[in-house]
Amino acid sequence: MNEWAGAFADGLVTFDEELEAAFEAHLRDSSPLVFRVAYGVLRHRQDAEDVAQEAFARAYRKIGQLRDRDRFRAWLVRMTWRLAIDRWRAERRRISREESALTLTPPRTTDEAAEAHERAVLLWRAIDRLPEKLRVVVVLAAIEEHDTREVARLLEVPEGTVKSRLFKARKRLAEALRCLRHDSATR
Amino acid sequence: MTHEETRAAGLAESELARLLAISPSPDFAAKVRSRILQRANSRQRHFRWNVAAAAVLVSAAAFMAAGILRAPGIRTPAAAPVISAPAQWSRPLGAPGLTPAIRAREAAPGAVPTKGTTIVLVPPDAQRALQRVVDLAATGALSAGAAALPAPLTEAPTRPVAPIVVEELDVIEIAVSGAAMEDGVD
Numbered sequence: 601m602n603e604w605a606g607a608f609a610d611g612l613v614t615f616d617e618e619l620e621a622a623f624e625a626h627l628r629d630s631s632p633l634v635f636r637v638a639y640g641v642l643r644h645r646q647d648a649e650d651v652a653q654e655a656f657a658r659a660y661r662k663i664g665q666l667r668d669r670d671r672f673r674a675w676l677v678r679m680t681w682r683l684a685i686d687r688w689r690a691e692r693r694r695i696s697r698e699e700s701a702l703t704l705t706p707p708r709t710t711d712e713a714a715e716a717h718e719r720a721v722l723l724w725r726a727i728d729r730l731p732e733k734l735r736v737v738v739v740l741a742a743i744e745e746h747d748t749r750e751v752a753r754l755l756e757v758p759e760g761t762v763k764s765r766l767f768k769a770r771k772r773l774a775e776a777l778r779c780l781r782h783d784s785a786t787r
Numbered sequence: 788m789t790h791e792e793t794r795a796a797g798l799a800e801s802e803l804a805r806l807l808a809i810s811p812s813p814d815f816a817a818k819v820r821s822r823i824l825q826r827a828n829s830r831q832r833h834f835r836w837n838v839a840a841a842a843v844l845v846s847a848a849a850f851m852a853a854g855i856l857r858a859p860g861i862r863t864p865a866a867a868p869v870i871s872a873p874a875q876w877s878r879p880l881g882a883p884g885l886t887p888a889i890r891a892r893e894a895a896p897g898a899v900p901t902k903g904t905t906i907v908l909v910p911p912d913a914q915r916a917l918q919r920v921v922d923l924a925a926t927g928a929l930s931a932g933a934a935a936l937p938a939p940l941t942e943a944p945t946r947p948v949a950p951i952v953v954e955e956l957d958v959i960e961i962a963v964s965g966a967a968m969e970d971g972v973d
Contacts, residue, residue: 627816627819628816631811631815631816631819632810632811635809635810635811635815636807636809639807639809640803640807645809649811649812649815649818652811652815653815653818653819653822654822656819656822656823657819657822657823657826660823719802720802720806723799723802723803723806726799727803738800738803739803739807741800742800742803742804742807743804743807745804767788770788770792770793770796770800771788771792771796773795773796773799774788774791774792774793774795774796774799775792777795777799778792778795
């Protein structure tokens, strides 16, 4: 009986250690991706870090159910996106986020800073006009230069769907940018 | 998409990639571990509070149930009182159903009647009278049927009985007028 209990306890310890090691590997590999996904929605460094940490904390509880590395990564990205969208909808400080996001890029000259600021504001506004399904594809494709296959794996949708959504997103993005530039020029 | 749109989209994508090329702070992983630890401690604390609350609830329920059962008018079946018999009272001789083990247990000093054992308590006078009846019946001097039935009456009682005299009553006639009759009932 004692031998059986000892073996069972050893098995539990080994299982926990394996899970801990797997989680540490996920944390090391996926932290930048998860943070960037959150940042792509929130555009605020502290908020994005908070959402990314929350996503990892929730993922820690589910690590036993999702041991497949690719599926875990995809699941983590989708959960981070949802958490970030919820946070973004709950808070109404988007303008301050856009402004604070621009301060992360160090300006070289005053003219360059003003120009970069204007470009970024227009770009985020254009992205905000996209439907959520198109927006997530654009953001994920822009992060780490993911190709359509990688984006399809992260979203767990067919690659053709990603290509189709990306095409629509680019078209709408170009139209929105054109409209926004025209509006800002006429002011 | 026109050529202009394709170019604008390409520029937007490269600009977006540049904006998203940022990394989390160096202590990001440490903050995640700290948050996980806090969650685990919080869950443990909640678990302890839940257990304590459940224990308090169970105790309160048991206390209330005991109070209800002890209320007047509600008798518990297990609370039959144990009557201590006077020392001179004893069981009649030859009482059935007593095994040697029971006799030995009840003969022990300070022993009390055990639950489930039938005990007949007989005062000393009644015990002696019963013993005499049992002895007479055993020797045949006493017939159980004769003792149970009353003896038939063979002669009239010797005590004289006085005759009952009923005296005649005097009847007085009462004269009632017609007007008085009409004033009464119709």
